[in-house]
Amino acid sequence: MELRQNNTHEYVQPPQHLKKELCDLDYLQDPPRILSNYLVHAPKPFNAEPHLPLLINSGEITPTDVFFKRNHGPIPDIHLEDHRVYIGIQQATQDCRGHPSRVEWKALDMKDIMTKWPKATITASLQCAGNRREGLAQVKEVKGVIWKAGTISNAVWSGPRLCDILKSVAGVPDDLHHEMIRNFHVSFEADDHVKEDACYGSSIPLRKAMDPLGDVILAYEMNGRPLTRDHGYPLRVIVPGYIGARSVKFLQKIIVQPQESTSFFQKLDYKILPPWVDATNVDSAWDLSPSLGEMNVQCVICTPMEREIIPCSKAITVKGYAIAGGGRAIYRVELSTDGGKTWEAVDKLEQTPDKVSGMYWAWALWEKKVPKFNTSSQLVARAYDSSGNMQPEFPIWNYRGVMNNSWFRVSNITQLPQSNM
Amino acid sequence: MELRQNNTHEYVQPPQHLKKELCDLDYLQDPPRILSNYLVHAPKPFNAEPHLPLLINSGEITPTDVFFKRNHGPIPDIHLEDHRVYIGIQQATQDCRGHPSRVEWKALDMKDIMTKWPKATITASLQCAGNRREGLAQVKEVKGVIWKAGTISNAVWSGPRLCDILKSVAGVPDDLHHEMIRNFHVSFEADDHVKEDACYGSSIPLRKAMDPLGDVILAYEMNGRPLTRDHGYPLRVIVPGYIGARSVKFLQKIIVQPQESTSFFQKLDYKILPPWVDATNVDSAWDLSPSLGEMNVQCVICTPMEREIIPCSKAITVKGYAIAGGGRAIYRVELSTDGGKTWEAVDKLEQTPDKVSGMYWAWALWEKKVPKFNTSSQLVARAYDSSGNMQPEFPIWNYRGVMNNSWFRVSNITQLPQSNM
Missing domain, CATH: 2.60.40.650 (Immunoglobulin-like)
Structure with missing residues (x-):
């Protein structure tokens, strides 16, 4: 990791993730789980939904060990004191020579995250976009984990508001009518390894991140305790009102940029493809369908x-x-x-x-x-x-x-x- | 109209509307209309929707004389130079003795409205909540004008942002996290007479009015010209994204208050009643159903x-x-x-x-x-x-x-x- 100093800011170069071979994904470090609470769809990556009666009888706030678990790879083993969150800003897609524009990075450690901004507490449900996929699989073949109706849970999340951090660290304007707010996105990358891409990634419109009524936070606590590893330790995004896929776990990079995330999980997944698209013609269909954001009723x-x-x-x-x-x-x-x-x-x-x-x-x-x-x-x-x-x-x-x-x-x-x- | 002065503000007492008998509603002053553009459902009050091919072939911006017309009474004959808009704030529902709390009023004339704040221009579609009522009438008897699918149109509206006026005239806080923003409503009353109540009235959550992303304006122009009488001359509210009923025409009073409007059109109309409610049991059902705001897809x-x-x-x-x-x-x-x-x-x-x-x-x-x-x-x-x-x-x-x-x-x-x- 290269670090350099100038007079006013600490510029850093974040670590690069390289895509691993599927056989190199190591699940030995995954945490223990209370398996009896769940209908386990797959052990590696661990994907499990709570049994519906347990979910509903647990009340308004889902206990952490009942909360559904959705993973795309092994759970990374991250140490709080070593973890850095890299915040980048990319002013344009291309520079004047047509090359991808440079991203300017700054780094925060977990102590910064936990002390420099007010701690907000938001009670929000996360729901996987694939919740109730079983009902569509009964119509015709679908791609994905055949979830029943338990990939939703509700928890209390605490941490700083993303808007506060983007204002003070990345200089994002406060004015919701600013053209940057209208046009830019915030991309998130996880410090993990997955089979589909170099790491898990996703993005949301910058407007959602900066809106005081958007309530996007970087959570280091769930239900009053530090995040568990299954739920994104040491830090995850919580994007309330959006499909769960945008609430990126194991958060390592936040990039304010003029385009959506180019991650697999933004561009080649989590979209309502039209009904005439199936396994035979899906490759040409992704770009024609917008990425999902808010949940439906x-x-x-x-x-x-x-x-x-x-x-x-x-x-x-x-x-x-x-x-x-x-x-x-x-x-x-x-x-x-x-x-x-x-x-x-x-x-x-x-x-x-x-x-x-x-x-x-x-x-x-x-x-x-x-x-x-x-x-x-x-x-x-x-x-x-x-x-x-x-x-x-x-x-x-x-x-x-x-x-x-x-x-x-x-x-x-x-x-x-x-x-x- | 009683006017009194103190050191800092001009407090006023707005005129009170009294409910007229149905037979006293006078339609003689209604403006001329190009009837051939419309399917006229009722002449008094004038309710008409454009023919669908004309509507769609008119393009993105609906010409003013093609825009649908939805009225609940005669079109008032208001003179620009005499018109006042009364802005009231009611801090609580009741005072300490249990009486309805006093509303403090201030008055603006149309010159204030047109010059004191920046002019915003918003292109927004208005759609009557009753659009396509015909489709429900075919299932079972409904109450209301049997609209087809033409009670929607799109126009360019200009005037000050309501949030700017409420901040400077009524002292409403700017902070979207303020408890007043979370709990209060903005009620609108028209300078007209209708058969259902003393005047046409409606309200929206204060949050919608104060949100910079809410784009609520007081429009005195439609499609680059002064509002026509049918569309609310001299001033109307435009609440984009909401059912048309909230974009009150002939605007005379704006009240920031702790409860929804008590108008007929907020409390006894424009609600999705449950399917077990019909003419026989509707009276007891209104209070159990929330008022409509945003449109559906x-x-x-x-x-x-x-x-x-x-x-x-x-x-x-x-x-x-x-x-x-x-x-x-x-x-x-x-x-x-x-x-x-x-x-x-x-x-x-x-x-x-x-x-x-x-x-x-x-x-x-x-x-x-x-x-x-x-x-x-x-x-x-x-x-x-x-x-x-x-x-x-x-x-x-x-x-x-x-x-x-x-x-x-x-x-x-x-x-x-x-x-x-």
């Missing part, structure tokens, strides 16, 4: 589950979550016990806005008591958000299997005769 | 129209618009020529972001050439917005018939045999 029944066996005599309590992207609120959740023919309001719907910005970054939890229930019909749940957005009745297929938010259906519930209980 | 085919007769030999060009609320962009429009079984991308999709904030307040216009067309099947169009929100496949009925954004379908097109042309 979502609603899931967590309990009872498909094919669950329940006592005959007892009323059942249907419980679930709902969420909308971009800080929008959930305005209503409706439940049908007859496959979607008729609807009723849920009994309880609770969602807490951010105590400073007032934005709805955390999920809404809901429940409804159903005293009598005909098991031959289907439970269906749907939500409306504060923009009047509704959900499609049936899955709208896309090859990457992302953003499935069709009405959530639970069927094949069995009620045991009373004598068996 | 919408997509309409303007030409060809239902039951249109087209030449046999020629390829047809399908044209339409799409829009999302809250400044979100339209990411894709898809067209089906077989009733929704298969989809293709449109050939052209153009949407212009705001040149200062970068937000997408203006509609997207799209078109697609369809060389061969089986008239026995249905044209269907649908859009995705930048939050991955999609549209429901079929109308989701609500009693007030608002926010219908189901897939847009055109059928019963007839192609004349070539010899007839």
Whole structure:
């Protein structure tokens, strides 16, 4: 690592990640996990979602060891005292000779991150864009981990606001009408190794990072404790209201630049490809589809589950979550016990806005008591958000299997005769 | 009008509107209109939408005499030089004795409005929340004007930013994290008479008004000319990204207050009532449903129209618009020529972001050439917005018939045999 000094700033050159061969990705250092909490889809990289009843019964704030785990490679073994976050600014895509413009870097250590700016605390749900991919896989073959509906969790995150750091370290203007805010992006890179690229990377519009109502933070705490390694230790981005893929873990580089991240995970993944794109023609389709940012409106029944066996005599309590992207609120959740023919309001719907910005970054939890229930019909749940957005009745297929938010259906519930209980 | 002076401010008492009897609403002063441009749903109050082919062929900026007209009463005859805008602030709902808190008023004349603050220019589409109510009326009886898909138009609006005025006249804090911004509303009242209440009124969250990315302005110009009487002369609010009902015309009062507007149009109208609410039980349902703000994702085919007769030999060009609320962009429009079984991308999709904030307040216009067309099947169009929100496949009925954004379908097109042309 080359370091040089001038009169006013410390300019640095950050380390470069080189893409590893797949066989060189070493999972031996992965942390221990409470496997019984999860439906494990893949051990290497470790991808697991909590069982839905555990998720919903854990309450508004998901305990860290219940929170879903989404990885693209081994968990890096980073030491707090050695870790540096490199902040770069690239003023233009190309210099006057047509070469890629130089990035000017500065470095922060974790002590800087933890002490130089006010600590903000944001309660925000993260949801993988592939949550409920299973529903699209049932329509037609998709690419990706076949997630059920548990790749969402809600936690309390603490750390400095990214806007404060970008203002003071990178000199990004404060004025939301500045043309840089309108046109630039903030790119994030992880200090890790993945199979798809040199490291995990992603970007968000600079406007989202600088907006006081955007609530983007660099979190070093989750649920009041230092981040665990599975959740990005020692530092991760939290981009509330966006798909989880933008909340980059193991954060090592932040670059303010005129274009989106060129990472695999920004350009060749996490997009709603059109329905005429599949494995045969996907290569030519990526550039035509915009990258995902904000989440869409979502609603899931967590309990009872498909094919669950329940006592005959007892009323059942249907419980679930709902969420909308971009800080929008959930305005209503409706439940049908007859496959979607008729609807009723849920009994309880609770969602807490951010105590400073007032934005709805955390999920809404809901429940409804159903005293009598005909098991031959289907439970269906749907939500409306504060923009009047509704959900499609049936899955709208896309090859990457992302953003499935069709009405959530639970069927094949069995009620045991009373004598068996 | 009582005026009193103290050392620092001019406090005023604004005129009070009294509710008129329906028979006393006088439409004789309504301005002349080019009726041939419109499908007129009602003459008194004047409610009319442009014919869809005219709307779409007028291009990105809708000419003022093609723009849809939505009124709740006679057009007031206001004189620029006499008009005052009263700005009030109410610090709490109740005073310490439990009485409604006093509102402190200040007055601006139109010269103040037009000269004291920078003039902003915003291109924004307004869409009535009842656009496409016809589609819900076909499901079950609804209340309201049975609008087709033409109650949307796009214009260039100019005037001061509301945030600048509220800062300097009402002392509203600049800091978007201030608790007042999080909790208060801005209520607007028109200098008019309507049948439902003392005047037309509405409100928006104070956060939307103060957000530099919210782009709320007080417009005295439309398409580079003074507002016409039908569009709110001499002054109206423009709340981009929100349902048209919040862009109050003939603006007379602006009140910063701790609660939503208590106007009929905020509390007893413009809400997505649940599907179990109809004429028989609506009275108890209003308070349980939140007021509408941002629009949802919408997509309409303007030409060809239902039951249109087209030449046999020629390829047809399908044209339409799409829009999302809250400044979100339209990411894709898809067209089906077989009733929704298969989809293709449109050939052209153009949407212009705001040149200062970068937000997408203006509609997207799209078109697609369809060389061969089986008239026995249905044209269907649908859009995705930048939050991955999609549209429901079929109308989701609500009693007030608002926010219908189901897939847009055109059928019963007839192609004349070539010899007839």
